[in-house]
Amino acid sequence: MAASSIARVFEHQALVYRRTLRGSLFSSFLNPVLYLAAMGVGLGMFVDRAAAAGAAGNPALGGVTYLQYLAPGLLAATVMQSAALESTHPIMGGIVYHRIYYAMIATPISARDIALGTLAWITARLTMIAVIFAVVVLAFGAAPSAGLLLAAIPVAVLTGMAFAAPIVAFAATQRNGEAFPAVFRFITTPLFLLSGTFFPLDGLPAPVQAAAWLSPLWHGIALARSIAFGAVGSNPGLALDHLAVLLLFAGGGTWLAVRNLQRRLVK
Amino acid sequence: MAQPSAASAADVPSLIHARGLTKRFGSFMAVDGIDFDVAPGESFGFLGPNGAGKTSTMRMIGAVSPVSAGTLRILGMDPGRDGARIRARLGVVPQQDNLDVDLTLRENLIVYGRYFDIPWAEGARRADELLDFAQLADRRDTQVESLSGGMKRRLTIARAMINQPDVLLLDEPTTGLDPQARHILWDRLYGLKQRGVTLVLTTHYMDEAQQLCDRLVVMDKGRIVAEGSPNSLIAQYTTREVTELRFPVGTQAAALPTLEGLADRIEVLPDRVLMYAEDGEVVAEGVHARGLHPETVLVRRSTLEDVFLRLTGRSLID
Amino acid sequence: MAGSSSTVPAPGGFARLRARMGIGSWRRGIHMLERNAMVYRHTWLILFSGFFEPVFLLVGMGFGLGGLVGSVNGPGGVAVPYAVFVAPALLASSAMNGAITEGSWNFFWKFREDRFYETVLSTPLSPNDIALGELGWALVRGGLYSMGFLVIMALMGLVTSPWAILAFPAALVVGFGFGGAAMGAATFMRTWQDLDFVSMATVPMLLLSGTFYPVDVYPDALRVLIQLTPLYQGVDMLRKLTTGAVDASILVHVAYLLILGLVGLSVVGRRVGRTLLS
Numbered sequence: 091m092a093a094s095s096i097a098r099v100f101e102h103q104a105l106v107y108r109r110t111l112r113g114s115l116f117s118s119f120l121n122p123v124l125y126l127a128a129m130g131v132g133l134g135m136f137v138d139r140a141a142a143a144g145a146a147g148n149p150a151l152g153g154v155t156y157l158q159y160l161a162p163g164l165l166a167a168t169v170m171q172s173a174a175l176e177s178t179h180p181i182m183g184g185i186v187y188h189r190i191y192y193a194m195i196a197t198p199i200s201a202r203d204i205a206l207g208t209l210a211w212i213t214a215r216l217t218m219i220a221v222i223f224a225v226v227v228l229a230f231g232a233a234p235s236a237g238l239l240l241a242a243i244p245v246a247v248l249t250g251m252a253f254a255a256p257i258v259a260f261a262a263t264q265r266n267g268e269a270f271p272a273v274f275r276f277i278t279t280p281l282f283l284l285s286g287t288f289f290p291l292d293g294l295p296a297p298v299q300a301a302a303w304l305s306p307l308w309h310g311i312a313l314a315r316s317i318a319f320g321a322v323g324s325n326p327g328l329a330l331d332h333l334a335v336l337l338l339f340a341g342g343g344t345w346l347a348v349r350n351l352q353r354r355l356v357k
Numbered sequence: 358m359a360q361p362s363a364a365s366a367a368d369v370p371s372l373i374h375a376r377g378l379t380k381r382f383g384s385f386m387a388v389d390g391i392d393f394d395v396a397p398g399e400s401f402g403f404l405g406p407n408g409a410g411k412t413s414t415m416r417m418i419g420a421v422s423p424v425s426a427g428t429l430r431i432l433g434m435d436p437g438r439d440g441a442r443i444r445a446r447l448g449v450v451p452q453q454d455n456l457d458v459d460l461t462l463r464e465n466l467i468v469y470g471r472y473f474d475i476p477w478a479e480g481a482r483r484a485d486e487l488l489d490f491a492q493l494a495d496r497r498d499t500q501v502e503s504l505s506g507g508m509k510r511r512l513t514i515a516r517a518m519i520n521q522p523d524v525l526l527l528d529e530p531t532t533g534l535d536p537q538a539r540h541i542l543w544d545r546l547y548g549l550k551q552r553g554v555t556l557v558l559t560t561h562y563m564d565e566a567q568q569l570c571d572r573l574v575v576m577d578k579g580r581i582v583a584e585g586s587p588n589s590l591i592a593q594y595t596t597r598e599v600t601e602l603r604f605p606v607g608t609q610a611a612a613l614p615t616l617e618g619l620a621d622r623i624e625v626l627p628d629r630v631l632m633y634a635e636d637g638e639v640v641a642e643g644v645h646a647r648g649l650h651p652e653t654v655l656v657r658r659s660t661l662e663d664v665f666l667r668l669t670g671r672s673l674i675d
Numbered sequence: 676m677a678g679s680s681s682t683v684p685a686p687g688g689f690a691r692l693r694a695r696m697g698i699g700s701w702r703r704g705i706h707m708l709e710r711n712a713m714v715y716r717h718t719w720l721i722l723f724s725g726f727f728e729p730v731f732l733l734v735g736m737g738f739g740l741g742g743l744v745g746s747v748n749g750p751g752g753v754a755v756p757y758a759v760f761v762a763p764a765l766l767a768s769s770a771m772n773g774a775i776t777e778g779s780w781n782f783f784w785k786f787r788e789d790r791f792y793e794t795v796l797s798t799p800l801s802p803n804d805i806a807l808g809e810l811g812w813a814l815v816r817g818g819l820y821s822m823g824f825l826v827i828m829a830l831m832g833l834v835t836s837p838w839a840i841l842a843f844p845a846a847l848v849v850g851f852g853f854g855g856a857a858m859g860a861a862t863f864m865r866t867w868q869d870l871d872f873v874s875m876a877t878v879p880m881l882l883l884s885g886t887f888y889p890v891d892v893y894p895d896a897l898r899v900l901i902q903l904t905p906l907y908q909g910v911d912m913l914r915k916l917t918t919g920a921v922d923a924s925i926l927v928h929v930a931y932l933l934i935l936g937l938v939g940l941s942v943v944g945r946r947v948g949r950t951l952l953s
Contacts, residue, residue: 124878129882136744136888141743271720271721271724272724275728279731280727283736284735284739288739289735289740421793421951421952441801445798451793453790457710459717468706469794469798471706471710472800474703474706
């Protein structure tokens with residue numbers, strides 16, 4: 091049965107992951123602490139001071155402190171970055187470095203099972219990262235409502251999968267890992283910086299704002315933020331648009347990932 | 358045992374000269390006081406099983422591993438003091454190929470030549486020549502990744518020749534290669550030998566030692582247990598022929614007493630019995646005459662494997 | 676003629692002193708640079724893409740965040756626009772990151788996994804030559820990025836003093852310090868997981884060392900601690916140069932980073948020798 095085969099692949103990934111569990115949990119925890127402390131609290135002082143003085147007009151934060159503004163955006167953006175890491179070299183490992191995928195397809199497990207099981211595993215990993223992140227946010231007192239922040243976690247994970255699935259599909263076509271630094275430098279890093287994680291795009295030129303519509307991260311951040319601030323009700327249509335874009339990337343990416351991995355492994 | 362060789366007894370200055378050469382790692386004796394000399398133009402081998410101390414000896418000769426005790430002179434120099442000058446005149450082929458996989462074949466050779474301060478143009482000229490020699494000229498602009506194991510090995514040897522070394526050190530040159538690739542490689546190394554290049558190699562394959570070495574030492578547990586040419590070692594330590602007997606599983610032990618006296622010497626291995634004599638056919642007839650019926654009977658010439666078995670009581674490859 | 680002993684002269688007095696300090700021969704070390712340059716001819720995209728990261732950071736942080744922050748107090752207590760404040764810090768962090776990528780990941784790969792240095796050591800090059808040559812390459816690579824970044828800063832009007840001319844050599848000094856230190860640290864690492872320690876040191880430094888906001892927000896004890904980090908040294912030095920608030924403390928920063936790099940180099944030579952020439 092395919093469902094049980096997918097579960098076998100998931101188990102394999104979880105077993106492998108156990109070896110690096112402690113270091114990985116530690117950095118999943120340390121990363122939000124550092125970013126929230128430095129950017130949210132440290133830099134936030136200057137942002138909030140400027141807002142209070144009215145010197146640099148920043149109406150866009152919507153009446154919250156910079157730390158509160160930053161938290162849900164950084165949640166989605168951090169999950170996205172982890173998604174990119176989990177979908178590049180680990181896939182290359184299965185196909186090229188240690189070739190475990192070839193051992194798998196010699197058993198009743200199919201290439202499709204490998205793709206879906208791996209994506210399921212990445213979803214689980216991203217959920218862990220998002221939950222730890224949310225706990226840190228709450229510890230910082232950086233969420234207006236704990237319940238709403240928890241409600242934003244699925245959106246953050248979906249945002250991650252909107253990247254993970256297409257990147258897995260891409261990795262399945264690669265001969266070695268040489269193209270990955272370019273993925274990080276030309277896709278994930280600029281999006282991390284320019285999709286509204288750290289500042290609203292409202293004041294930017296219209297073409298930049300239009301370009302942001304193409305970024306799943308921008309949609310993920312906007313949706314996570316409106317959920318965390320309880321603002322979905324004010325514009326439910328827009329929230330549905332965001333959700334549709336994320337589902338399109340995640341779903342289309344999954345389809346491509348299955349197809350590409352089948353083409354790669356079954357010859 | 359290890360006498361100073363004929364080569365050093367004559368007045369030819371030796372390229373490599375070792376007396377009481379010792380390598381210790383903590384309390385472990387990797388090389389335990391060995392003596393040998395390598396003369397110019399000769400092809401000299403260290404034969405022995407894994408762990409005999411061959412690679413440690415080669416690393417000391419390559420001036421990348423300090424001598425723990427004893428004397429070692431390479432090209433008349435002391436590796437502890439003149440390491441860089443010695444390495445400038447050696448070519449090294451390590452046990453595992455370590456080529457620059459991101460570079461093309463030709464770039465591999467030129468870049469390696471730069472480590473010896475060989476000018477770019479001169480390096481390029483030599484690289485083309487060596488790629489011809491290694492029968493890799495048609496792939497000179499492809500990346501190393503795409504080469505087969507045998508091709509990589511030939512490229513590593515070509516690379517070691519880029520500085521026109523006085524001595525070429527080869528550590529297990531054909532381990533891991535398929536039979537056809539081994540023969541091509543032997544042919545190329547034989548070509549180098551004929552050009553007068555001094556070869557020093559380690560191997561645990563007796564056929565390789567027989568093919569390539571003018572003279573060799575047999576090493577076991579860090580010591581030299583015999584020295585000579587392949588043929589003289591065979592003549593000295595074993596008989597001309599060997600008869601190999603395989604008995605049905607479980608019956609070998611019962612057959613042994615009946616074999617007594619049929620050969621000059623008998624070696625009992627777990628899976629077969631080796632009978633050493635001048636004429637193997639006579640032994641085979643004797644076995645049948647005594648009413649024994651081994652599953653197989655093979656008569657062959659003695660090899661260095663038999664020499665090693667005689668000297669150490671063990672096989673070369675386990 | 677290569678292959679003759681004359682290519683490797685006997686060491687003289689100066690060379691002996693240098694060898695005792697663990698500093699290799701530049702004439703031989705440069706062959707490592709040549710090799711790396713040749714490798715990157717095949718993987719130029721990786722080399723080239725490194726240039727963009729600090730530029731994205733500058734656009735996002737300098738201008739995007741700048742709109743929220745307005746101006747902050749730069750060196751000497753003078754208020755400057757946020758982009759002017761953050762740009763030299765990004766230059767310093769990019770010099771740090773470039774040097775650390777070469778010095779930890781790439782160095783570790785060649786030292787432990789690929790056994791490339793074993794190959795090199797079978798030629799006349801010594802461990803010290805390798806260390807010097809690899810650090811030299813890290814500086815060439817980092818220097819290209821710094822040069823490009825400085826030009827972009829100037830075009831965006833983020834350079835407000837002629838002292839900024841010295842920002843280029845100063846960025847090289849930052850690379851020298853971090854490159855040497857990273858290579859030295861990498862010689863102690865056994866597995867890829869150990870390399871996580873590198874980012875555990877660099878990410879907090881990047882976020883906290885006065886890169887994105889002045890360190891006077893910290894309580895005194897914490898501020899002094901932060902000022903002792905090598906990245907703070909680099910950030911403060913470059914910020915003073917590009918804004919023109921130059922004083923003698925720059926010499927302290929230079930000395931700090933040079934010593935860091937030299938100590939790293941000498942550790943590398945010794946550890947590579949001890950590990951591979953056993």
